[in-house]
Amino acid sequence: MPNVALEELKSSFLSLDMEATLRVANTVIRGDDKATVKEAVDVVAQSLEIVGKRFQAGEWYLAELVYAGEIAKEAMNILSPLMQTGSSQSLGTIVIGTVAGDLHDLGKNIVVSYARSAGFRVVDLGVDVLAQRFIGAVKEHKPVALGMSCLLTSTERELAGVIEELKSQKLRDRVKVIIGGAALSEKVAYDVSADAFAPDAITGIDIMKKWSASA
Amino acid sequence: MNFKERILTAMNHEEPDQVPVMGLIMDTATVNHILGKKPVDFVGMLQKPVVGTQIKSLLNTNRFWKRMYYDNFAGALGSAIKLGFDANWTICTLMRLNRDSQASLGWSWYDPYGRVWDLGRDAEGNLAVNYSRPLCDTEEKWEAWVAKRASLFETMIKNTASFHKKLVENYGAHIYSIGYAAPGIFENSWQPIGFVNFTRFIYQKPEFVKRVIAFQTDLYIRNLDAVMQSGVEVVLGGDDLGQKTGPMVRPDVVEKLYGESYRRVSDFVHQKKRKFVFHSCGNIYALLDKFVEWGFDGIITMEPTAGMDLGRVREQVGHKLVLIGNLDVSYLMVSGTQQEVEDAVKKAIGDAARGGGYILSTSHSHPLVDPTRMQWMVEAAHKYGRYPIGN
Ligand code: B1M
Numbered sequence: 001m002p003n004v005a006l007e008e009l010k011s012s013f014l015s016l017d018m019e020a021t022l023r024v025a026n027t028v029i030r031g032d033d034k035a036t037v038k039e040a041v042d043v044v045a046q047s048l049e050i051v052g053k054r055f056q057a058g059e060w061y062l063a064e065l066v067y068a069g070e071i072a073k074e075a076m077n078i079l080s081p082l083m084q085t086g087s088s089q090s091l092g093t094i095v096i097g098t099v100a101g102d103l104h105d106l107g108k109n110i111v112v113s114y115a116r117s118a119g120f121r122v123v124d125l126g127v128d129v130l131a132q133r134f135i136g137a138v139k140e141h142k143p144v145a146l147g148m149s150c151l152l153t154s155t156e157r158e159l160a161g162v163i164e165e166l167k168s169q170k171l172r173d174r175v176k177v178i179i180g181g182a183a184l185s186e187k188v189a190y191d192v193s194a195d196a197f198a199p200d201a202i203t204g205i206d207i208m209k210k211w212s213a214s215a
Numbered sequence: 216m217n218f219k220e221r222i223l224t225a226m227n228h229e230e231p232d233q234v235p236v237m238g239l240i241m242d243t244a245t246v247n248h249i250l251g252k253k254p255v256d257f258v259g260m261l262q263k264p265v266v267g268t269q270i271k272s273l274l275n276t277n278r279f280w281k282r283m284y285y286d287n288f289a290g291a292l293g294s295a296i297k298l299g300f301d302a303n304w305t306i307c308t309l310m311r312l313n314r315d316s317q318a319s320l321g322w323s324w325y326d327p328y329g330r331v332w333d334l335g336r337d338a339e340g341n342l343a344v345n346y347s348r349p350l351c352d353t354e355e356k357w358e359a360w361v362a363k364r365a366s367l368f369e370t371m372i373k374n375t376a377s378f379h380k381k382l383v384e385n386y387g388a389h390i391y392s393i394g395y396a397a398p399g400i401f402e403n404s405w406q407p408i409g410f411v412n413f414t415r416f417i418y419q420k421p422e423f424v425k426r427v428i429a430f431q432t433d434l435y436i437r438n439l440d441a442v443m444q445s446g447v448e449v450v451l452g453g454d455d456l457g458q459k460t461g462p463m464v465r466p467d468v469v470e471k472l473y474g475e476s477y478r479r480v481s482d483f484v485h486q487k488k489r490k491f492v493f494h495s496c497g498n499i500y501a502l503l504d505k506f507v508e509w510g511f512d513g514i515i516t517m518e519p520t521a522g523m524d525l526g527r528v529r530e531q532v533g534h535k536l537v538l539i540g541n542l543d544v545s546y547l548m549v550s551g552t553q554q555e556v557e558d559a560v561k562k563a564i565g566d567a568a569r570g571g572g573y574i575l576s577t578s579h580s581h582p583l584v585d586p587t588r589m590q591w592m593v594e595a596a597h598k599y600g601r602y603p604i605g606n
Contacts, residue, residue, distance in 0.1 A: 016418065061465045062458055066414045103333060103345045106410050106458075127347070128319065128335075153545045154338065154583045182459050183520055183545045200460065 005033040006043050009075075013047040016064065018071045025078040037079055044075050048117050052202035062106075065201075069113035076117060090119055091212040095137045096147035097125030098181075099158035107181060108149040111201040118205050120144075120212070131162045138166065138175050144215050145208045146175050148194075151182040160192040176211045180204055218301035222391045226449055226490050226513070228534045228572040234564055234600030236593050237393070237515075237539060237576040238295035238303040243287065243341040244582035249294035257342040258334060261322055271322075274312045281374055284308070285381060292386040298586065299593040302391035302574070304451055307378040307442075309371040310344070318347075325350060327367040328398075328431075329360045329407030337582045349409035354416075354423050357408060361430065368434060372441045379445035391449075394442035395494070396435065399454035400476050401469075403431040410463075417468070424472065432476040436483050449490045451515065452480060457497020459521045466501050474509065481510030492539060496579065497521045503532050513537030518578050520545050526566035534572050541578040548577050548588045556588055560595035568604050575600065 005024055012020035027033050028040040051068040054060040094115055098108050105127045112124050123141050125133055138146055146166075150159055159179055166172040179189055180198040189197035195211075198204030216224065216232045224231035240246065247254060261267045273279050288305045295303035310324035310332060317323075317331075324332040324344060333347040351357035379394040386392055398406070404427045405413040416424050435452075442450055456462055462469065484491040492513035493506060498521040499514075506514060517523035517540040525541050532538075542548055542559050551559070560575065567573040575596050577584060 018418065058461055061462055061468075063414045063417065063464045063468070066411055067418055070411065070415055101335070101338075103347050109411065128333075152581060153549055154581055 003033070003035045003039070005035045006039060009040060009043050010047050013044065013068070013071060013075070014050060016067055016071065018067075018074065021071050021075055022078060025075045029078055041076070041079050044072050044079065045117060045119070048072050048114065049202075052114065052205075056200060056202050065110060066106075069110060069117070072117045073113060090121060091209060092144040092215060093121045093123060093141050094145045094147055094208060095123045095125065095134065095141055095143045096149070097129035097134060098127040098149040098151075099155050099162070100128055100130045101155040101158065102150055102152050102181075103127045104149070104151040104181070107151070107201070108147075111147060111149070111180070111198075111204055114201050114205055115208070118209065120205075120208065131158065131165050134162045135165050135169060135171070138171055139169075143175055144212045146177050147204065147208075148177070148179050149181045150179060150184060153183045156183065156188060156192070159188070159194065163193050176208075178204055178207060219391050221301050222574065223448060225571050225574050226537055228537065228570060230571045230602040232602060234568050234596050234602075234604075235301040235574045236299070236596045236600075237574050238291075238298065238300040238589065239577055239580040240291045240294050240300075240303055240589075241288070241306065241580050242337070242582040242584075243290075243343075244337050244339050245580065245584060245586060246287070246290040246294050247339070247341065249297055249586045250290060252290075254340040255342070256336075256340050258320060258336050258340075261334070262320065267322075271312050271314075277370055277374070280309065281378065284374075285378055288378070288382060289385065292382060292390055292392055294586075296386070296389045298589050299597075300390065302393050304395045305379060305382055305392050306395045306397050307375045308397070309367065309374055311367075323347070327364045327371050328403050329357065329364075339582075341582070343582075346406060349407050349412070351407045352409055352412050354420060357427065360407070372437055375438060375441035376444045379442050379447075383445040383447060391447070392445070393447060393449050393451055393492075394445055395451035395453070396439045396442045397451075397453060397494075399452055400428065400431045400435050400480075401454035401456060401473060403435065404428050417464075417472070428472060428476060432479060435476075436480060439480065439484060440487075443484070443487055443489055448488075449492060450484060451492050451494055453494030453515070455496040456502055457495055457499040457518075457521060459498060461498050462501050463497070466505060469502065470505060474505070477509040477511075481512075485510065490537075492537065498523060500527075500531065503528065503536075507532060507535045511536065513539060513572075515539035515576065516578055517541035519543040520578075523578075524566075525563055529567045534570060537572045537574065538567050539574040539576050542576070542592060544577050544579050544581060544584050548592070549583045549585055551588060553591050556591040557595040557599075560592055561599045564596070564600050564604060568600065
């Protein structure tokens with residue numbers, strides 16, 4: 001039989017009712033219900049995935065995607081003492097940032113928030129990130145994936161620059177590279193020798209999950 | 216027909232002698248290329264200890280700021296004239312320079328609304344200025360900020376009026392200088408607060424959000440009024456309501472929060488017997504019918520990288536909106552061949568120009584939009600844009 005608290009957690013989350021979602025999360029934490037913390041964490045992660053699919057299908061909009069990310073973050077704060085790793089197991093580390101010269105950050109921040117909730121440890125380098133900082137972070141954190149956000153044609157060459165530098169420092173085989181952002185496409189990914197292009201955050205996370213599973 | 220008659224005829228959904236061409240020139244790199252000027256290493260100067268402080272006091276003097284900003288757009292209009300455009304957009308803003316430990320260069324600007332603008336260099340060393348973060352992430356901070364900036368808002372309005380008047384006085388005989396009241400109500404409400412915070416407030420503090428929007432609407436109408444004092448019959452306004460795949464906010468929520476504001480804007484412009492053209496980046500198909508409902512006269516941009524197709528837009532809105540756009544600035548206008556530019560111009564004209572109501576332009580500006588490609592665009596418009604347009 002489905003657990004009432006978990007059902008309520010899911011439905012309040014999907015109605016974007018933060019107050020109700022957090023109330024149920026607290027019930028679970030206090031042990032007032034039979035549901036375990038792990039089950040509640042998984043429900044939040046599954047609900048977030050549903051939100052992502054609705055966004056991909058054009059049924060939901062950016063503001064809803066962002067707010068759902070915020071609800072998940074707060075719910076995980078309550079549910080998971082390990083926080084940042086939303087799902088009950090860690091999928092490994094990803095390093096992400098917006099390339100040098102580009103200050104657009106809404107998209108990157110959404111990827112960060114959803115990746116954390118999906119179970120990745122995320123090293124967020126922020127915006128206007130120079131190639132050297134990407135390389136340094138790859139060396140230091142040994143991530144499953146390096147994600148670069150780039151919305152401007154004028155900064156596309158930064159993508160190639162970072163990938164070239166990875167090659168010259170013999171790091172290219174050790175990390176997968178994924179790119180996303182307004183001015184990009186599959187073709188740009190091919191041109192700069194990235195491993196993947198993500199048209200949206202959810203596709204990006206799906207791709208990185210596959211990489212994590214086969215790592 | 217001269218450039219003004221051409222634009223106004225198109226704005227009336229009638230066929231001019233030829234399709235008008237509008238420039239969106241504003242970036243310093245573009246202006247320098249066209250006018251043969253060298254970049255000034257402003258950022259380098261600012262980083263010298265004593266000179267930096269002197270520059271700060273100079274720039275924060277309204278007279279100097281106005282002069283610098285005016286010169287930039289005078290350069291943009293001069294460039295647009297040189298390339299043979301019928302019109303170009305012009306934008307007036309006000310910022311103050313500040314030392315800022317969070318900014319990579321140790322300096323940033325803030326504007327009267329409560330945004331921080333980062334200071335940087337473009338690829339050629341020109342000064343580049345870009346919105347980077349909000350200053351008012353709570354209700355209390357926002358209230359305190361706007362209360363303290365009353366006199367800065369007044370300065371901004373005064374500057375705007377004199378800026379556009381002066382540009383029209385000095386360049387109006389050669390080009391149609393279309394003033395753009397920017398940023399718009401949506402951006403002025405979310406950017407000083409931050410998108411994530413603003414989204415939270417939509418759900419959690421709807422009364423606060425309403426107050427912010429009402430405040431920004433009143434201010435925006437005053438700003439538009441200032442732009443319109445130049446006497447030009449068309450005025451631009453706008454907000455980036457879209458992103459790559461669709462509107463940022465659900466259309467019925469946009470209607471609920473901003474519908475009345477946008478209607479007020481259109482009514483105000485129409486009372487003054489002007490036309491209102493709205494700029495929005497991103498994928499905005501889902502909002503086109505709203506634009507008609509809100510009383511906009513036209514739209515400018517229609518970003519191809521976000522899937523906007525001129526023919527499809529014309530099909531959806533017919534001649535209820537004038538369309539201004541939309542040559543791609545991610546490849547075509549940066550490194551496309553002359554043949555590709557010509558083909559794109561032909562296609563745009565074929566898709567949208569019959570019956571008037573169409574002005575050709577790029578879909579945005581950025582420092583890599585290439586003057587030679589703009590020149591090709593103008594030439595192709597003259598070659599293929601003569602009315603009547605064939606099939
Ligand atoms: C794992 O790795 C991954 C995986 C997936 C990844 C990923 C990384 N990164 C992104 N994704 C993907 O997942 C995200 C979520 O689904 C998605 O991220 P997005 O970032 O695409 O989506 C966000 C959630 C929402 N989308 C956005 O936030 C971008 C929306 C649009 C309208 C946009 C905005 C809002 C802004 N802008 Co800018 N802006 C435009 C944009 C139009 C568009 N089509 O997107 C674009 C990007 N801007 C453009 C321009 C030109 C500029 N902008 C500028 C400034 C700004 C604002 C400051 C006003 C603001 C940014 C605010 C901010 N803090 O981010 C300037 C540059 C500033 C700079 N140096 O960075 C300026 C140069 C304008 C000027 N002349 O000054 C255009 C670029 C054109 C080009 N081909 O180069 C543009 C496409 C608009 C247009 N009409 O053409 C996916 O792409």
